[in-house]
Amino acid sequence: MSKNARLNGYLDEIDLEFVEREATPRLLMKLSIQLHLAGLSLSNTVSILEIFGVERARSTVHNWVHKAELQPRSGQNPDHVAVDETVIRLNDEQYWLYAAVDPETNDLLYTKLEPTTNRVIAHAFFAELREKHDVEDAVFLIDGSHSLKDACRRHSLDFRYEKHGNRNNVERVFREIKRRTISFSNCFSNAKAETANDWLQSFAFAWNQLI
Incomplete structure (x- = not known):
């Protein structure tokens, strides 16, 4: 599988069902989640959004990552x-x-x-x-x-x-x-351990997609 195909699949797997009314285009929300989990700081991720004319707080991007509830795919059979x-x-x-x-x-x-x-x-x-x-x-x-x-x-x-x-x-x-x-x-x-645990599972999801 090519890297582009894998990255496109990664974006498709990010579920935004938690969004009710959001002015940010969903593709940019997914891209922000991807960039942050891939290694970009919240500040730099917000700067990328500004290139597209979208201004959001760092806490907003963090909430997107948290609410997406990403985690590694189940059902693997390793040796x-x-x-x-x-x-x-x-x-x-x-x-x-x-x-x-x-x-x-x-x-x-x-x-x-x-x-x-x-x-x-x-x-x-x-x-x-x-x-x-x-x-x-x-x-x-x-x-x-x-x-x-x-x-x-x-x-x-x-x-x-x-x-x-x-x-x-x-x-x-x-x-x-x-x-x-x-x-x-x-x-x-000031995050609770539960929030940090959710972030680490999201990181694991991204790690598996990008390594």
């Missing part, structure tokens, strides 16, 4: 799944980001933001991952986390310890997420 947990900071508070990545495609399969980390949370993350994707026969790549290993055992999933190799892909995803949350902290200014 391997790299799972990890990492600390990110939002509003000077510490959260734990859980993420599952298909190392063969670099697709983000599922993300979840939590206020802490423990075995109960890890178990719940795997339960939700199994609901969204067919991972029963996948080999899970775990990097030394006791809670993630325990969750694999409780779910009777095959796993192995791997520090490098295919795990480099999930580390790349985490680096990008951290870069985005640090560089564009205005996305999360």
